[in-house]
Amino acid sequence: MKTTSLCSLIIIVTMVLGACSTSTRITGSWKDPAIEASTGEHKRVLVVAMTRNIEVRTKLENALADKAAQRGISVVKSSDIFTPDFFHQIPPRDELFSRIGETGVDAILTVSLIDRESNTRYVRGTTRYAPFPMYNWYGGFYSYFNYWHPIMYDPGYYVTDKTYFLETNLYSTETDRLIWSAQSETVNPASIDAFAEEYPDVLLSQMVKDGLLLVSQAD
Secondary structure: OHHHHHHHHHHHHHHHHHHHOOEEEEEEEEEOOOOOHHHHOOOEEEEEEOOOOHHHHHHHHHHHHHHHHOOOOEEEEHHHHOOOOOOOOOOOHHHHHHHHHOOOOOEEEEEEEEEEEEEEEEEOOEEOOOOOOOOHHHHOHHHHHHHHOOOOEEOOEEEEEEEEEEEEEEEEOOOOEEEEEEEEEEEOOOOHHHHHHHHHHHHHHHHHHOOOOOOOOOO
């Protein structure tokens, strides 16, 4: 009975970990070759998570602001200057840039979900053969059958992997020109909190790698 319970627990834990483990990686990036690391590092940035989901927008922008602050970069969050319905209809260009200009930022960082997909995969079960003649369940067919039948075969199970593809762009407010862009994929985010904890670190590491940010002591 204890062995059966242990096997069931292992299956459950494996299913949970397989379905909920979060993994984010950069799949590609581009930087304007005219931008040098010494001149490309901005000190005040507007962060815009382009989603109507208020919870996602707020948590992601807060996480990006916290990580940027550790590098001495001041962040203005779109959730602080734009009302929830501001982007329900595209505002005139002059109105949008006027609002942004009031914040004093020198760059705009946008994060957008560009695609998502779900794939269901089958995780094969396991069989076992372990003759232990010293144990009493080998004394008769019924005792043998009763012991091994529940645990002889651990059935397989299905796991649905969810992958989210994001694009992050950095624009100069002075020229309204794209400075840097990166695409990433996140597999099986356990929650928005888990994603918001991981994503800014991955993003900033890529910016350092691309020479957009100078290496800090924390790196």
